[in-house]
Structures are given as structure tokens and as C-alpha cells.
Amino acid sequence: MLRTHYSNQIEAGKSARVTGWAQDIRNMGKLIFITLRDREGIVQITVKADNPLFTQFKEIHKETLITVSGNAVKNDRAPNGFEMVPDSLEVIANSEIPLPIDVGKIESNFDRRLDWRFIDMRRPEIMAVFRLESEITHLMEEFMQKESFMRIFSSRLTGAATEGGTEYFPILYFNKEAFLAQSPQLIKESVLASGVDRVYDIGFVYRAEPHHTPRHLCEYASFDLEMVAQELEDVLAMEEKMMQFIFTELNKRCKHILDMYKITLDVPKKIPRVTLAEANEILAKMKVETEKTDLTPEGERKLSEWAQKEHGTSFVFVTEFPFAKKPFYIMRKGKEGTLSFDLLYNGLEITSGGIREHRYDERVANIKEKGINPASFDHLRFFKYGMPPHGGLAIGIERLTMKILNLENVREASLTPRDTERLTP
Template sequence: MRIYTSEITPDKDGEIVELAGWVHSVRALGKLVFVILRDREGTIQIVAPKQKVGEELFKKIKSLGQEDVIKVKGKVVANEKAPGGVEILPLEVEILNRAVRPLPLDPAEKVPAELDTRLDNRFLDLRKPKVQAIFKIRSEMLKSVRDTFYKEGFIEVNTPKLVASCTEGGTELFPISYFEKEAFLGQSPQLYKQMLMASGLDRVFEIAPIFRAEEHNTRRHLNEAISIDIEMAFADDKDAMDMLEKVVLNALNDVYENREKELNILGVKLDIPEKIDRITYDEALEIIKNKVPIEWGDDLSREAEKVLGEEMGSYYFITDWPLEIRPFYTMPKDEKIGKAFDLMYKDLELSSGAQRIHLYDLLVESIKKKGLSPEGFTFYLEAFKYGMPPHAGWGLGADRFTMVLTGRENIRECVLFPRDRQRLTP
């Protein structure tokens, strides 16, 4: 039975094992050939002395090229000089597939490639140990997030991604033809997860794509992203922040405990606070205003976020935002301030959330104040007529959180096949 390279240790000296993977490199030195075999878990050295393996097998091994796919049956040999203290003496080698050469990029990373070249050839780029480390960490984070939700009594749901109206009243929508009707790709599960609060499911979460037709070319935006969304009944903004803090800190600790190898490959030292600080919008403005011009009621510009990020240095919440710059469903704290919050890491926004309006008349009034028509939200508003409890929730960007966990500067590195203004393939 095939095993992974990580399972082969010096204490298996003398055992016969079967491995399969890609040829990472080949080095022939006269009557001796060294092959580095790579699989998902790492690499191992295969040493083929002509005298020991025989003429036919030696010739086959010597013919191997980079990225050929092979299966190897061999004897484990403990050797302090070998990488990892162990190597394989091959007894059988089966060539499962040959790779066409020259390769469009080098998975061994001896020759660097630009990001566009890497993304154009993502199947090859993903063979790199550093790139695989990103997605193993991402997987660990998502597992941790789900584990926390289940422990906290949440139910996983799936809401529609083909929708009839926008979530927040913006124009950043992808219209599509839905038979004889106009439809859109969903910006957010917001309206549906709120409606579910009227169902009695009480606590729900969803991890799914969202789509934003924003015409940007930044390192932190994508037009298709994965959002981690929750909604909690009988809860306020503080309850939602407490849950978000728990989710984030659990994920940080789980990645630290379970993905040490991948963090080391990427050279990342995780920043894991004991708790996440909270500052109000007004307090944030006091920090910003001496360096960047800003008026009360303004959203934070990139320059303002950078100033604030330098001051705060880690994870922090910004609370009590002006109502006029928050979505219509935000519960007012008073006439000017909403029960809304953002989670930041330095100058990067990771999450946005709030306590929602659960009162029908107040919600209709808020929709109108935003210049929207309540008629466009009829299906949504119906849920508020028949006993909607107070509720709160948030959305956390999985791709941006992965950026923080892996120390990447460009969000495209944290998505298998990113979608932006220029990229629709592969």
C-alpha cells in the first residue's frame, strides 16, 4: 500500500515501502543516480547505484525527467547524510506519466516566476511546497472555524447565490440572464440569513462564495471571494463580536498547533493575542486625524487605515460606526450611531458586522432613508411581520484571513483560482 514521504523515518530502516509522486529533481553522477521524489507531504531521496539496482532499472531511473509521475517500491535505508536521515534504495520503478518539457514554470523554485505566470499555470504552481503550505493552512483554518461553530450550537446552511435583488443597494452587482428574468450573483447571504432568524433555527453559519462587481486592481480585493457568515438570534452587537473573537482566536491557535511545518515553510510567526482590543469610531478618528484629514461620518480611506494599523499593530475591533455609512439593516444605537463593528488586522479589514434591525416599521424607514424602495425587498420584509427576534451577525473574509495566517501580501496567492477584473481562466 502506498504511503506518504512523511511516514518514512529512520526507524523504518530495512522495511520495503511503496511511494508515488513527482520527480522533483534528478542528478546523475556516473554510475550513481539521485532522484528526489515529491508528494503532498514532502520529499525523499531515492539513491540508485548501478551495481545494486541492475542495468535495466538504472537505465530507467536515469531517463527520468523533472515532474514525471512515478511509483517506487524500495527499501528504506537510514543514512545520517541523507535529507531527513533516510533514503530509498529502489527495487521497482514504474513510470506512470511523462511530463512535457520545457516546463512553463519550475516547481522546484530554482527559477522564479511572476504571479501572472504562476496563476496561468496554477496546476504546476500548486506543486510547490510553499504554495501547498498556504492551502493546508487555509484548510486548517476552515476546519477550526467549523469546529467552533458546531461547538457553539450553530447550524450550517446554504443560501441562494442566484438572487433577484441586491443586498446593500449598491451597483456592484453581476447581472445574469435567468430565463425570462433578470437576476444577479449574490453579494452576500445577508438577507437570507436574517430571514432564517425568523425560522427558529436560532444560530446559523455559511461558508460560501460571494460576488462583487467592483472595478479594482488592488492586492486585497477579488470579484469572487469566500465569506464566512453567521447570524445569531436573541443577540446584540457585543454577542456577535464575542463570537467573532472566539472564532478568530481558535483558528489562530489551531493553525499554530497543527500546522507548524507549513508555517515554518512560509517563514511565518503567528500573532496570537489573548484578546482582541475594541475601540470606537470616535477613538479611531482621534488616532487618525493628526496624520490624515478626516471628518466625522467619513469612511476610512486607505491612508487612514494605514495610520490606524500602525498604531494598533494587531487585531482590533472598531465599533459604533456612523449610521449613514452602514447598510440599511444596521440597528441604530442613537440617531447618528449604529450598533456596527469591523474587525481589522493592522490596516486590513477582515470582517464587518452589526446588530440588525428586527422591527418591521424601523426597517422600512431605514430602507427609505437609503434611497431604496421597500417594494424591492418584499420577500425579505415579510419575515419581519410575524415575530422576528433581535439578532446580530457578521461576515469574515476567508481569503483575507488566509493572507494574515500565511503572511501573504497578495490575496490572489491565497485562492486556488482567483477571479479579478482580468482573470476568468483557468
């Protein structure tokens, strides 16, 4: 048996068996202190010279995986208020010396850390990023269940580029050309034709975008939902409610992680809504240059600052982007506009969504206007048989995690980041 307890389950005055890595070793001559680290924290192992295991403990070096059994003795100066006095030691796996990167307080080069990602994750603050990210997805699913959404599992192989354009990865599928899905959009829409009115999906999506910025990945985890809806406000209200739930629960369930990063999460009471035209007016008053048809990175940052100052939240919905900037499946508003939105949080777009074009003829016309051949979209046939009006959204999970913890680079929130250069580990 590797363990009877994790480090945070041990009680002073009781015996325990723990397994973890020797994070720190201090040999004081006649006394050895070992800080043992497992997934839940640390425990101090104290070995005196008269302990029969003293010689064995002297031979242990940093990051060796060991199992220790013993009694937990009260000691107010030790982590957690106790120390373990061992009566057995088993070396599970030795660690080579030196380590490829430091897992203590010495900061390594970021790319070097990514090369050794799973050693780097032994640092508590790095592991905390992915534990928070895991909890975010748990909360998303919990909220979806409360709101009667059905989980679907969309294929990440497709015969057509979902979003149109050229930002896709072509692959050879036996003797046919296929693509890695840019989103599950067409599948989640098509499911609504079956009679299910609310669906969601979580999985990787792929964008062949040659960007070298701290905010872009070529492969990222996307949370997608689609629901029967006629009004854009229905979709906005659903995401607003979900963000309120997620942030409320993160404050409860992940307080130790937020404290580690010195983060206080403000739960948005009401997320402000502004059209793109209104956003440009706000930015003009702030002396920020705009592109008129889209938001620049600086525009996103400044608009979040405005929302924080005027509405007490760094969340802000920006709506009604021009059709030229949105995919073919977005419902148009007038000749040039759309029933679309982006959600900004803490200075970055984390969500894109809107009301979809459910009418077959109009959808085909939109596809043609984008310069795409409708014949390449098999999903269109489902729109001939009573497709309900609907809308939806997609959230970049790494981006959301990045902004919650104020990380500098989205790759810090990706377990195995795939950018224009990296395919390992």
C-alpha cells in the same frame, strides 16, 4: 496500488511504495539521485549503476509522475534521515519539456503563475497557503459546532441585490433577471425567523467592484454567521473567542507551515474596541489623514500598529460607523450612527458585521432611505412574524489567510482568483 505510504509515513528499515513527481534529478554518472515529491513532502530515491532499474531511471525527466517501490535505508545525510533503494519503477504520467513555469527556486511572473496555478501549486510554499486556508475553515466549523451553530447552505442566486447599490453581477435566470449573491445576509437572517437561533454559512460571494488593488477580489470565500443577540458586544465577544480558538489551534496544527513562512502567531488575549470617532482621534495623533466617515487603507494599517503597541495585538474592533457607509439592514444608533463594526487584523479589514434591524417598519424605512424599492426584497415578509433581534458578521477567508502569512496580494490566497481581468483557469 499507487502507494502504501506518503513520504512522511515512511520508516527507515521498512519497505514502502510511494507515488509522486520527480522534483529534482541528479545524474552523477554511476549514481542517480531523484527527489520525489508528494503532498506531504519529499523522499530521496538513490539508484546505483548496478541496479537493474538504472537505465529506466536515467530516462526520467523533471515533474514526471512515478511510482517507486523499495526499501528505506537509514542515511543521515538524506531528507528525513533515509533514502529509498528502489526495486520497481512505474511511470504513471510523463511531463512535457520545458515546464511552462519553474517549480523550483526560480520565481516566475505572478500573472504567469496564476495562468499555471495548478503547476505552481507543486511548489511546497504555494501548496502550504491552501493547506493553511483549508485548516482555517475546518477550525471555523469546529468552533461553530462547539458553540451550537447550525450549518446552512445559502443560494448564491438571488432576485435582489443583497447589499443594495450597484456592485452586483446581473445574470439571466431563464427569462428573469437575477443576481449573483453579494452575501448570504438575507437568507441567514430569514432562517432565524424559523426558531433556529445560531447559523453559519461558508461559500463564495460576488462583488462587481472595479478595483485593481492587492486587497480586492470580485469573487471570494466568505464565512458568515448570524445569531440571536441584542447587544453588539455579544457579536464582538463571539468573534473574539473564535479568533482565539483559530490562532491557538493553527499554532499547533500548522506549525510547519507557519515556520516555512517564518510566522509566529500571537493569540489575542483581548481585542481592543474603539469607536470610529475614537479611531480618528488616535490616527490624528499619529498624523494620519482620515476620511472621518470610514477608514482609509493607511488608517487601517496605522490603527493595527497602534493596537500592537498599546494592546499587544494587531487585532482591533472599530465600531459605530455612520449609516451612510453601511447596508440598510444594520441597526441604527441615534440619527446617523449604527451598531456596526469592522475587525482589522495586521493592517487590513477582515470582518464586517453588526446588530441588524429586526423591526419590520424600521427596516423598510432604512431601505427607502438608501433609495431602494422595498418591493424588490421578498425576505421582508419574514420580518412581520416575530423576527428576533439578531446580529452577525462576515469574514473574508482569503484576506485572513493573506494577513496570517503576510502575503502581498490577496490573489495569492485564492485558488482561482476572479478579478476585473481574470476568468481562467
